[in-house]
Amino acid sequence: MSLFIWVFSYTFLYMAPTEAIAWRLIHIGSIGWITLPASSLIFFLDFTGVEITNKKSFTIYLPTLLILCYSYISGKMPGATELIYSRNGLGWLYINDIGNELFWAYMLVFVLYFGYGLWRLFSATTTSLRSMAKGQAMVLGIVDAVLVSISFVVEFITPLYVTFIPPISNLTVILFSITLYIVIRRFDLFNIRNMMEGSEVFKSLKEGILILNADRVIVRSNRSASSILGYTRDELSGVILDSLLIESFEDDGFIGSQEAAEAMHETEVMFRKKQDGSIPVVISVNAMSDPYLGFIGYVAVFSEIGWRIRMAHDLKSNSEKYMKLSEELEHLANYDLLTNLPNRRLFYERMNKLLEEGVEFGVYYLDLNGFKAINDHYGHSIGDKALVHTAELLTAYSGDEGFVARISGDEFIMIDMTANPVNHKIKGDEIKALFAREFVIDKHKCHWGISVGFANSKEYQDVDDLVREADLNMYQDKLADGEVVSC
Secondary structure, three states: OHHHHHHHHHHHHOOOOOHHHHHHHHHHHHHHHHHHHHHHHHHHHHHOOOOOOHHHHHHHHHHHHHHHHHHHHHOOOOOOOEEEEOOOOOOEEEEOOOOOHHHHHHHHHHHHHHHHHHHHHHHHHHHOOOHHHHHHHHHHHHHHHHHHHHHHHHHHHHHHHOOOOOOOHHHHHHHHHHHHHHHHHHHOOOOHHHOOOOOHHHHHOOOEEEEEOOOOEEEEEOHHHHHHHOOOHHHHOOOEHHHHEEEEOOOOOOOOOHHHHOOOEEEEEEEEOOOOOEEEEEEEEEEEEEOOOEEEEEEEEEEEOHHHHHHHHHHHHHHHHHHHHHHHHHHHHHEOOOOOOEOHHHHHHHHHHHHHHOOOOEEEEEEEEOHHHHHHHHOHHHHHHHHHHHHHHHHHHHOOOOEEEEEEOOEEEEEEOOOOOOOHHHHHHHHHHHOOOOEEEOOEEEEOEEEEEEEEHHHOOOHHHHHHHHHHHHHHHHHHHOOOOEO
């Protein structure tokens, strides 16, 4: 705005019909060129990434506003102490006075502001992480430096010494504005296609990168994107990204707006490859904006996750195998391989738990009579089947609340939650009655008995003592009945 006020008023200054009108245009133009250093410095700082607050803007404008206010109050300006008409007919020109203190005050502000602003601009050409920003800073820095230098000479220095060359700042601004436009167009500095153009990171990243315009049309891609998708970079250019999508793995699908993309959303999608069908990728689509152009498009970063899916499948498969193996090992550790009854380890674990809970229960120690004769006469295969049949009979008798375990060769033990010192003899006789008959195993007629020993948990607090009591009682029962097993 400052530059516009300056150039606009001085354009009409040269052709002003009277000196009074020329002076009026001089005063209007002074608003522009006095505040120009402040507005230019704010532009340079904002361009190089400095946050400009209202307080900071006021602080920067304050020296130029003080000069402007003093100029209007005193009637003196930093420049143009006298107006004369050019001898060569080019219009009005003004003369500066070296003895004017406002002239030097303004010169100090002019040099400091533009000097610092241009230094910030040129520093950005080496410190910026974006190659496009470096190019912009370089072009703007050179053009502004030349423009400021010429304006400084023709507007302030020349009027101190000569009276036949009119100030031509407006012509200078127009000339360099055209030059700036040509340079920007020539080098395509503000085009989205040049995003990361010179960046080695962009070229060497293993992740695929797609630069999209506001319509999500691909305008640039890196080597990795080309390699992952199987298309050349020229083939990808001009393609709408959505046309490469086969399906989205997530319900919310692909990023569909600038606002959504600004959330740096990441999703899994299936891309269509040029060959070999499709490829799963994880993609993040982020909105891109320029400080002066606003929203300019998207950058999509993606990586192939087929290996991750394969690994997840393998891990799941292996996990299921390991889970099954773990269950099998746990079963082997706790159950008898032949009869599939709980073994000694699981039996002791169950007994300890019941004793800790203070529950009353009965324990029957069971031993087959003459089982060795079955093995000797028919072989171990028939003996094994006799053990299995015994396990089935005891399990059926104990019911859902009972617990039967095989603790050694032909010895079993049973927990009965309903047995007590009063009824245990009846139950013991019922167990014996289960084996008081003939069994047919593989067409072989076999008959074996069983000895029973009982102990009640109420009288014991230790598992070993409880089992030992039941074992002793079983031995007494065996002596009383004798081994009457025959085949």
